[in-house]
Amino acid sequence: MSPAAEIARRRTFAIISHPDAGKTTLTEKFLLYGNAIHLAGAVKDRKNQRATTSDWMELEKQRGISISSTVLQFDYTGYAVNLLDTPGHKDFSEDTYRVLTAVDAALMVIDAAKGVETQTRKLFEVCRRRGVPIFTFMNKCDRPTRNPLELLDELETVLGLQSSPVVWPLGNGPTSFRGVFDRRSRQVHLFERVPGGAFQAPVQVTSLEDPTVRAKFDDVTFAEVQEQLAMLDGAGHPFDLEAVRAGRQTPVYFGSAVNNFGIQLLLDGFLKDSVPPAPRRRALHAPGTAVEITSETVTAEDKDGIVPVEAPKFSGFIFKIQANMDPKHRDRIAFLRVCSGKFERDMTVVHSRTGKTVRLSSSHKLFGQERETVNEAWPGDVIGLVGHSEFGIGDTLTEDREIVYDEIPRFAPEVFSFISNPNPSDSKKYRAGLEQLLQEGVVQAFTARNGPPGSTLLAAVGPLQFEVVQWRLQSEYNAESRLTPTNWTIMRWLEPHPSLADTSRIVVASGVSFGTDKFDHPVIFFPNEWTMRYFAEKNPELKMHDLPLEQTRTLEP
The missing domain is CATH 3.40.50.300 (P-loop containing nucleotide triphosphate hydrolases)
Structure with a gap:
């Protein structure tokens, strides 16, 4: 065919x-x-x-x-x-x-x-x-x-x-x-x-x-x-x-x-x-990757950033990571959507975020928890790549260094809780489990400037996500954890501003805290709507967004 x-x-x-x-x-x-x-x-x-x-x-x-x-x-x-x-x-x-x-x-x-x-x-x-x-x-x-x-x-x-x-x-x-x-x-x-x-x-x-x-x-x-x-x-x-x-x-x-x-x-x-696989738009600028995209190397047919499915070189992006689907092997699967070209097992591709070349030797067709080796895949297919701890959600794998996708959205969380390890003797298992779950995107992690020592601030859309984190830490890593709820209900991203260098001088209501996301972008946490309105009124020079700055345009209708 x-x-x-x-x-x-x-x-x-x-x-x-x-x-x-x-x-x-x-x-x-x-x-x-x-x-x-x-x-x-x-x-x-x-x-x-x-x-x-x-x-x-x-x-x-x-x-x-x-x-x-x-x-x-x-x-x-x-x-x-x-x-x-x-x-x-x-x-x-x-x-x-x-x-x-x-x-x-x-x-x-x-x-x-x-x-x-x-x-x-x-x-x-x-x-x-x-x-x-x-x-x-x-x-x-x-x-x-x-x-x-x-x-x-x-x-x-x-x-x-x-x-x-x-x-x-x-x-x-x-x-x-x-x-x-x-x-x-x-x-x-x-x-x-x-x-x-x-x-x-x-x-x-x-x-x-x-x-x-x-x-x-x-x-x-x-x-x-x-x-x-x-x-x-x-x-x-x-x-x-x-x-x-x-x-x-x-x-x-x-x-x-x-x-x-x-x-x-x-x-x-x-x-x-329904539609067959559609062309994808690549990022014309790819911050956070090791690949530099230059206008001189973009082909004429790709000036608008569209990567056709029939393009000869393979490309795809990782949209999900799941660990421990097979308890016997404790492995890790990265789910990749093929966007262009043909995937072949054992092929060598560029991992755009690091710029390194990797060999894709353990590739699988998936059926829930079950899997079987897949030797080839085409645009539209989803394949599971086993191993590769360096892969993260949103990463691009490609034969063409100029192709980098920026497909994965982030959303403002609505519930927040600090998680900590109650048993110092389990610290290695606890850290390994929490790091893996954060890589999977089960919850988001932020840094808050006034958090309890030794804790990590977790943020999610709903509290059941915290239950999943604790359950999986215990069942998959044999690590106990302790949650400490916060009174925050709203988080916003802040545009960079000189006054953020010394937040002690910024006028805020009681219970408000500053922090950063995983990319060190400034964020702010509020207990309620009133404290957020008060902040906006007293600090008009500080602009807030309910999406990360890089997404404020791409997700608009």
Whole structure:
């Protein structure tokens, strides 16, 4: 197969949702269709202690939630699928934000009884800012749901996203839901109950005018379905593939992941309409790297900073690091998104941040916690590189020294706590574990000028991230830790200013503290909104930002 054909068949996407919308269950159903697994484990099934394929971490199994994003790869009807399952809980959204830099499309799962929820809005906004095309799946249609027309209206009013239903539900709830209608093929996919109260899908494909279909519905339900479909045909937005791929329109599917309603229609439609790997924009200036980019060496076709996927030289960036996925080996995997050229095992590349050449000999195709050696990969693929303690999140690996990516965003944390080692005899294990977790980006670390001696200031989006840090320190490194909460709730980055050389002269309210991030950029911590407003009023020369300075423009819409 030619390089162009290999690239064109790649589909790399993430599934995003509010917690409990059914994201992990949908992931497992996709894997079943791809023959990647043979038994889908219910997330909350404790009877047989089964676990979902994507939730491999022991703490995930205990809590019944996704904590760490997971890469799952399989082939399906000619497509090479790279599926990135992400945490839905808001406390782990930083991991999700980083994963979204590595995908070409996103599948947004919504509970059809609840509509657009808070975390869904936040994740959608990240996708919108990055121009990631979004497909929507209205889940749990086998339960009582909101009016599907109201759900479409909410997508447009709350998210500002034009919606075009591809698959429409026939009926509502456990007693009247009978299947789905494919608006493109104009066919009805009927489903039937099986012993035990579950469903199997589909058992029959026919037209809406078929007497068999009419017999499945009472008069009220059938009339309502006809009216809804007539409204969509007459006043709904027609499907526009160009608008979908530009992120202006979302195709909408309805079904039930747990009961396999409409899942194959969703998977087939998504793979057909979503985008193949897209070109990436390289950094024209790459501060913090050992590679100097000069305008004289930039090729004519790359003057705008675009690196085409068909470029002959390999390049990619690391968007995630995970240690101890295999407890037997205590190894470390760097997840790399291939952006251009062809990856080949044992190839030598430049590590842009250090300028050193490295040999990539231990490369793997990933499936949750499992892995197998991969010898080649193409743009769109995600590969796991084992070892290489020098690699960090955001690093570029490339055959072309002029290519450096700056893809990974950072966000202002919302909770802060000092962590320390209560057992001096465990100091070596404690330091090694904490250093590894900080490299993975499980939490952020800052320096505060008035912190307890010997402690590290951790910062996160939610307090559950601190629980993960302590749990992993104990379970993976046998190191105890102690958390000391702070009263800070807000952090801002500060523009450099001469007055920051002596912060004792700056007027601040009680409880405010200065510090630095891992790049020694100045930051400031506030207990509440009032203390932040007071600081801004008394020190107008000091400019604050809720994003690092290098991101204040790149993340703007």
